[in-house]
Structure formats: structure tokens, C-alpha cells
Amino acid sequence: MREAPPRRGLSRLSVGQCTIGVGGGVMMTHAAYDCDVLVIGGGIVGLSTAYALQRSAPGTRVTVLEKEDGPARHQTGRNSGVIHSGIYYRPGSLKARYALRGSAELADFCAEHAIAHATTGKLIVATERSELPRLHGLVQRGREHGLPVRELGPAQIAEYEPEVRGLAAIRVGTTGVCDFTAVAGRFAAEVTAAGGIVRYGAEVTSVDRRPWGVAVRTADDTVVRARVLVNCAGLHSDRVARLAGDDPGVRIVPFRGEYFALTRPELVRGLVYPVPDPAFPFLGVHLTRGFDGSVHVGPNAVPALAREGYTWPRVRPAELLSTLSWPGTWQIARRHWRYGAGEVHRSLSRSAFTRAVQRLLPDVTEDDLRPSPAGVRAQAVLKDGTLVDDFLIREAPHTVHVLNAPSPAATACLPIGREVARLALRRAQGTGWKPPAVESGHCV
Ligand SMILES: Cc1cc2nc3c(=O)[nH]c(=O)nc-3n(C[C@H](O)[C@H](O)[C@H](O)COP(=O)(O)OP(=O)(O)OC[C@H]3O[C@@H](n4cnc5c(N)ncnc54)[C@H](O)[C@@H]3O)c2cc1C
Numbered sequence: 001m002r003e004a005p006p007r008r009g010l011s012r013l014s015v016g017q018c019t020i021g022v023g024g025g026v027m028m029t030h031a032a033y034d035c036d037v038l039v040i041g042g043g044i045v046g047l048s049t050a051y052a053l054q055r056s057a058p059g060t061r062v063t064v065l066e067k068e069d070g071p072a073r074h075q076t077g078r079n080s081g082v083i084h085s086g087i088y089y090r091p092g093s094l095k096a097r098y099a100l101r102g103s104a105e106l107a108d109f110c111a112e113h114a115i116a117h118a119t120t121g122k123l124i125v126a127t128e129r130s131e132l133p134r135l136h137g138l139v140q141r142g143r144e145h146g147l148p149v150r151e152l153g154p155a156q157i158a159e160y161e162p163e164v165r166g167l168a169a170i171r172v173g174t175t176g177v178c179d180f181t182a183v184a185g186r187f188a189a190e191v192t193a194a195g196g197i198v199r200y201g202a203e204v205t206s207v208d209r210r211p212w213g214v215a216v217r218t219a220d221d222t223v224v225r226a227r228v229l230v231n232c233a234g235l236h237s238d239r240v241a242r243l244a245g246d247d248p249g250v251r252i253v254p255f256r257g258e259y260f261a262l263t264r265p266e267l268v269r270g271l272v273y274p275v276p277d278p279a280f281p282f283l284g285v286h287l288t289r290g291f292d293g294s295v296h297v298g299p300n301a302v303p304a305l306a307r308e309g310y311t312w313p314r315v316r317p318a319e320l321l322s323t324l325s326w327p328g329t330w331q332i333a334r335r336h337w338r339y340g341a342g343e344v345h346r347s348l349s350r351s352a353f354t355r356a357v358q359r360l361l362p363d364v365t366e367d368d369l370r371p372s373p374a375g376v377r378a379q380a381v382l383k384d385g386t387l388v389d390d391f392l393i394r395e396a397p398h399t400v401h402v403l404n405a406p407s408p409a410a411t412a413c414l415p416i417g418r419e420v421a422r423l424a425l426r427r428a429q430g431t432g433w434k435p436p437a438v439e440s441g442h443c444v
Contacts, residue, residue: 028212028225028431035063035197036433037424038216038226040204040240042066044076044180045405046232047187047198048417049424054194056418057425059436062196063224064188065216067203072184074308075234076410078375079257080299081290082271083107083117083176084408087124087142087149088283094391098412098419100145103174105414110178113186116291117178122271125157125166127359131275132168138275139170148173163267164287165362175271177291180410187417204233207244213398213431214244227431228424231401235307235378238403246396248403250380250388251326254307254319255282257299257377258347260369262287265295267368272360279336281379281389281406285353287361296372297357297364302347303340310374312347331385380404393420398431400424 039046042064050062086099110117126135142149152169188198203219214229233240241248274284282301289295306316323329346353354366380388380403392404400423
């Protein structure tokens with residue numbers, strides 16, 4: 001990644017606040033920084049990072065800027081609410097490492113802070129013979145990960161879920177549900193209690209990187225100077241990377257996931273998933289009894305026409321153009337048009353969607369499904385059309401970018417936050433900063 005050329009609008013910032021360092025380099029005094037680490041994004045990843053920064057280096061001055069009027073307004077507050085066990089993920093991947101560790105840590109965090117959660121276990125159900133080898137593969141993978149996995153035949157499926165039909169299934173005992181919005185809110189409260197700042201309604205519109213750190217400007221013309229910038233902007237993370245002058249190498253392609261609430265929640269006792277298609281990072285339409293007892297059906301995966309395009313009519317021409325001008329988008333369309341057309345058809349036709357759900361839950365009817373708020377996934381796509389599967393974190397001078405944090409990033413928020421915080425603190429040390437615990441007199 002390369003440095004951004006200085007922007008005229010921000011050049012006046014450091015005048016009078018800086019001291020000239022040895023060798024001609026510009027050095028800021030500690031007091032001239034508004035904070036040590038500035039995090040963009042008040043979703044679960046940004047707030048977990050801020051929380052981890054203060055836990056691992058107490059006294060670090062942390063500011064979070066979030067454009068909405070509260071935490072978790074996008075992916076974090078619009079998802080399935082499932083604490084994933086880690087069974088799906090390739091051994092050695094960041095997803096596997098962080099989900100395995102993160103699921104247990106998150107359940108503990110929820111218990112400690114009285115946040116609604118439950119370890120329910122879940123079924124992954126094969127409804128067609130062609131899915132059986134993949135289901136068997138998941139059994140192997142689950143055992144490799146040391147997860148409690150049990151194989152079930154049709155009669156045993158009925159013991160757990162009397163209304164669900166399948167040829168075979170597996171039950172994973174460690175999957176659960178929780179209130180991710182409350183988790184994000186708790187992180188924000190902890191950050192504030194430890195002396196950090198979480199500012200809502202603060203959209204970052206420009207980033208100016210200097211030899212001493214970064215200066216960001218928000219839509220209301222406030223400027224914040226920091227030693228290190230952490231980009232956790234979710235659906236906008238590639239744009240924020242470009243604001244900083246970095247080439248992210250990926251484009252965020254938004255995929256909407258639509259949900260229905262089941263008006264007869266008694267049809268489903270817990271969590272029921274299909275066998276996922278390994279060609280996609282999405283898990284398929286599932287049945288989820290949430291922490292509040294309501295049951296949701298979804299999400300599908302259809303292209304969104306805006307990054308925050310929660311319905312079909314929500315179109316943002318500039319964002320759509322940005323998606324369509326990325327060569328990877330056309331590669332996806334070429335490779336997966338058949339799958340995509342099926343998803344769009346099921347999005348536009350309630351009866352087609354219902355028929356798809358009936359494969360798992362034969363008794364469900366169209367009348368049982370009430371539209372419920374959708375979510376949009378921030379899926380990073382390479383130029384050649386590869387859907388980036390694993391978490392993607394990139395560093396640049398004075399900057400850490402989280403460029404791909406799809407599911408199970410909410411589950412894995414604690415270990416991801418710690419890792420991003422570790423990278424940010426290392427970068428801060430590169431500016432001459434020392435952890436406050438050893439630099440007495442500088443704690444805020
Ligand atoms: C349909 C769906 C279902 C899912 N199901 C699950 C699940 O069951 N379990 C699971 O573990 N994960 C699930 N996920 C994934 C999970 O929701 C995400 O991985 C996680 O929420 C990502 O968090 P984040 O903080 O990176 O992004 P976000 O929650 O999107 O937060 C990013 C924040 O950055 C802010 N922002 C953006 N640009 C700017 C700017 N310029 N200035 C200031 N602020 C800015 C946004 O307003 C937003 O609040 C699901 C996701 C979706 C969409």
C-alpha cells in the first residue's frame with residue numbers, strides 16, 4: 001500500500017502543534033494528538049478493537065468514530081444472531097482459529113455482562129443424497145476441531161426437531177445465539193468507562209496520512225489527529241482504505257440477506273441449517289430461534305444495489321457503478337449466474353422462497369412467513385472474482401485496515417479485536433509512543 005499525497009484541506013492541522021524532530025522529520029508532541037488510536041466504525045469489530053486496546057494497554061487514548069446515531073446499525077445489528085461453533089472453517093484459517101476461541105469467549109462475555117445468550121446446539125441437515133458426502137466432510141472437520149459432533153438419522157432428527165425432514169444430519173453442541181447489538185453496546189460502554197471516546201453521527205469523509213500519524217476529518221468538519229488509524233468500516237472499508245491513499249486490492253460487493261419471521265415459531269425448536277455449498281462463503285437459508293424466542297428464516301444472498309441497500313428499491317447509482325466497474329463482479333456473474341438467478345427469483349417470489357424452505361420444513365406455508373429486516377454482507381471480492389473467504393487485515397503506515405470481516409466475525413469479535421489492537425499498538429510504538437503503563441504521567 002502506498003502513502004496518500006498530502007491533501008490541501010488538512011495541511012493546516014499540524015501548524016503550531018508540532019515540534020521539528022531530529023533529521024528534519026516532523027514529530028508531534030504527545031499532547032498534540034487528539035488520541036493514540038482512532039477507530040472508524042462502531043460495529044462489533046471496531047468496538048471490540050477499542051475495548052481490546054484499553055484492556056491490553058490501559059491508558060491508551062482511544063476514539064471511535066461512527067457515522068450512525070448508535071452502535072451496530074449495519075451488519076452487527078442485522079444478522080442471524082448465531083454464535084458459530086467454527087465447524088465450517090478450514091483448519092488453520094483465521095476464521096477457524098478465531099471462531100473456535102471466540103465462541104466460548106463470547107458466551108463467557110455475555111454471561112459476565114448479563115447479555116441475552118444461550119448455547120443451544122444446532123442441526124445441519126442434508127435433504128438430498130448429493131449432500132451426504134459434504135455432510136460427512138463436516139463431521140470430519142468438526143472432529144478435527146475437537147467439536148462435539150453427533151451424526152443423526154431421520155428418526156433422531158425428529159427427536160430434536162419434530163417438524164424438520166432430512167435424510168441425515170449432524171448436531172453440533174457448541175453453537176448458540178446471542179444479542180450482538182447488546183454486545184457491541186457493552187463494548188462501547190466499557191470503552192467510555194475506561195476514558196475512551198465513542199462519537200456517533202461522525203462520518204469520516206477524509207483521511208490525511210502524515211509522517212507523524214493521521215488526521216481525519218468528519219462530515220461536520222471536525223478534525224481528529226491520531227498516531228494510528230484503524231479502519232473497521234464494514235461495508236465501506238475499501239472506500240476508507242482508498243481515502244487513506246491505500247489500494248485495498250479488493251472491492252466490497254454488497255450481498256443482501258433477506259429474512260422472514262415465522263408466525264408459527266412452534267415449528268422450530270432451535271437452529272436448523274442446510275448443508276452449505278462450498279463454492280460460496282454463505283451458509284444458506286436457515287431456521288433460527290433467536291435469544292428472544294422468535295424464529296427467523298433466511299438469509300438468502302442477492303446482490304444489493306447500494307452498500308446499505310436493505311430493499312430492492314434502495315439504489316445508489318455511484319455505489320452501484322463502483323460495484324459494476326470492478327472486474328471481479330463480472331467474473332462472479334459469469335461463474336455463478338445460475339445460482340444468482342435462483343436467489344433473485346426466490347427474493348422476488350414468496351412462493352418460490354417458501355418452496356425452498358419446505359425442503360427442510362415441509363409444513364411451512366407462504367402465510368407463515370412475514371418479512372423481517374434484511375442485512376447486507378460486506379463481501380470482499382478480488383479482481384479475478386474470488387470471493388475472499390477468510391478474514392482480511394492489511395497494514396499500511398500508521399494504519400490497520402480490516403477489509404473482510406464477514407460471518408463469523410461477530411462470533412469471533414473478541415479475538416479479532418485483540419489481533420487488530422495488537423497490530424495498532426505495534427504501529428503506535430513506531431511513532432515513539434510507549435504503552436502508558438510504562439510511560440508514567442501520560443495516562444489519560
Ligand atoms: C445477513 C447476515 C447474517 C449474519 N449472520 C451472522 C451470524 O449469525 N453470526 C456471526 O458471527 N456473524 C454473522 N454475520 C456477520 C456479522 O454480522 C459481521 O461479520 C459483523 O457484524 C461485522 O462487524 P463490523 O463491525 O465489521 O461491521 P458493521 O457492523 O457493518 O460495522 C461497520 C460500521 O462502520 C460504520 N462506518 C462505515 N463507514 C464509516 C465512515 N466513513 N465513518 C464512520 N463510520 C463508518 C458503519 O456505520 C458501521 O456501523 C452476518 C452478517 C449478515 C449481513
